[in-house]
Amino acid sequence: MKKIHLLLTAVALILFSSCYTVHTAGNSGKIPPGQAKKMTGSQSAKPYAPGQQKKY
Template identity: 75%
Template sequence: MQTSKITRIAVVVLVLLFLVLSVISCSTHTHVHNHSAPSGKKIPPGQAKKMNGDKSAKAYAPGQQKKR
């Protein structure tokens, strides 16, 4: 009777240990996308707008830039 309790407790402890180790070993990976132009070319205003999630390409068009 006593060994049955010890065996049951040991099984519960081993299952809990397995679950804890499984959760701890999980990892996440974050991928960062580099949205630079290939080989130094300028990006068209429409593409720059899409990459930044804006609604208008006016801010990216060279003729629409304000001089400081």
């Protein structure tokens, strides 16, 4: 019984220690203001900058 308990513990440790998550950059998925300006054809990138957007 003790051997089975040790075996299950060892298997659980191996399974859970191999799990990890991959973290991407904090800004992933967002495009720079200049690129947003080019995509929309706007004359200025100011409305697309994070500090220039109005909060409602």
